[in-house]
Amino acid sequence: MNEALPAIGFQRQERVAFGFWVYLMTDLISFAALFAAFSVLRGSTFGGPDGADLFNLPFVFAETMLLLVSSFTCGLAVLAAEQNKQPRALIWLAVTFLLGGGFLALELNEFSRLVAEGNGPQRSAFLSAFFALVGTHGLHIAVGLLWMAVVALVIWRRGLSSKNFSNLLRLGLFWHFLDIVWIFIFTIVYLMGVL
Amino acid sequence: MNAKFYSYLSGLLASAVLAGAAFALIGVHVRSHHLVFGHEFLIGAILLLAVVQAGVQLRLFLHLGLNKSARWNLAVFISTFSLILIVVLGSLWIMNHLNYNMTPQQVNDYMMRSENMFR
Numbered sequence: 001m002n003e004a005l006p007a008i009g010f011q012r013q014e015r016v017a018f019g020f021w022v023y024l025m026t027d028l029i030s031f032a033a034l035f036a037a038f039s040v041l042r043g044s045t046f047g048g049p050d051g052a053d054l055f056n057l058p059f060v061f062a063e064t065m066l067l068l069v070s071s072f073t074c075g076l077a078v079l080a081a082e083q084n085k086q087p088r089a090l091i092w093l094a095v096t097f098l099l100g101g102g103f104l105a106l107e108l109n110e111f112s113r114l115v116a117e118g119n120g121p122q123r124s125a126f127l128s129a130f131f132a133l134v135g136t137h138g139l140h141i142a143v144g145l146l147w148m149a150v151v152a153l154v155i156w157r158r159g160l161s162s163k164n165f166s167n168l169l170r171l172g173l174f175w176h177f178l179d180i181v182w183i184f185i186f187t188i189v190y191l192m193g194v195l
Numbered sequence: 196m197n198a199k200f201y202s203y204l205s206g207l208l209a210s211a212v213l214a215g216a217a218f219a220l221i222g223v224h225v226r227s228h229h230l231v232f233g234h235e236f237l238i239g240a241i242l243l244l245a246v247v248q249a250g251v252q253l254r255l256f257l258h259l260g261l262n263k264s265a266r267w268n269l270a271v272f273i274s275t276f277s278l279i280l281i282v283v284l285g286s287l288w289i290m291n292h293l294n295y296n297m298t299p300q301q302v303n304d305y306m307m308r309s310e311n312m313f314r
């Protein structure tokens with residue numbers, strides 16, 4: 001690598017990371033709007049089932065732990081890449097992908113069970129708000145998994161260049177961010193839902 | 196293993212304990228057929244646990260802090276956080292009081308029910 005460039009490259013990388021952080025914060029505001037809609041509509045069940053009838057806490061706890069551990073392993077992947085340990089970074093990314101995929105599989109399973117029982121988003125305002133909020137989070141997870149697969153493939157094929165590393169760093173921010181949003185989903189939607 | 200590894204590990208353990216505590220509180224409450232713990236206490240407790248867990252993850256996973264390089268990240272986060280408070284609390288406040296703006300008879304009925312007064 002050129003001796004004169006790294007300082008400038010590093011500054012650019014920091015600027016890009018900051019720009020991505022600003023995107024995450026705007027995304028957080030759209031989640032806040034969905035949380036506000038859900039909180040307002042949570043009691044509007046139109047005679048249909050409410051959270052206590054529908055939610056299964058051990059199931060949600062399993063989802064929570066899968067996503068939490070995946071957030072941890074994603075951090076380990078970034079850490080390994082920082083230390084230039086490419087195979088280890090790829091292994092942790094693969095573990096993160098499997099855990100995140102497990103979370104998404106559980107969530108889709110829950111959604112399909114709800115829809116099959118006739119409790120889809122059209123059942124009541126409560127369920128519309130539920131599917132909008134939790135579904136938006138799930139969509140982010142799906143996009144994150146796709147991004148993760150691309151990052152892992154590129155690192156595997158082309159090595160840990162500073163461009164690939166900065167991409168991995170942003171993916172890490174995105175993934176930790178989604179776990180923080182999930183904290184409020186399991187607390188406000190599921191735990192407060194069964195009260 | 197370096198300091199960053201321990202920050203991720205302690206973030207994982209603290210988050211697992213905080214999430215476990217929230218699920219345990221609600222689990223005990225539901226299993227006791229809603230006898231153990233009041234609703235206000237539970238809602239306050241699990242919201243507090245969620246805020247603490249979010250703080251733990253912001254600090255230990257996202258490394259948000261007062262150091263110079265992350266100061267602008269923190270500034271954007273704080274302004275976002277105040278927007279979120281306005282959007283969420285404002286919506287709840289307005290929508291929960293909307294029923295007080297119905298026709299007089301409806302308001303009367305609503306208030307009788309809402310204040311637990313029965314004719």
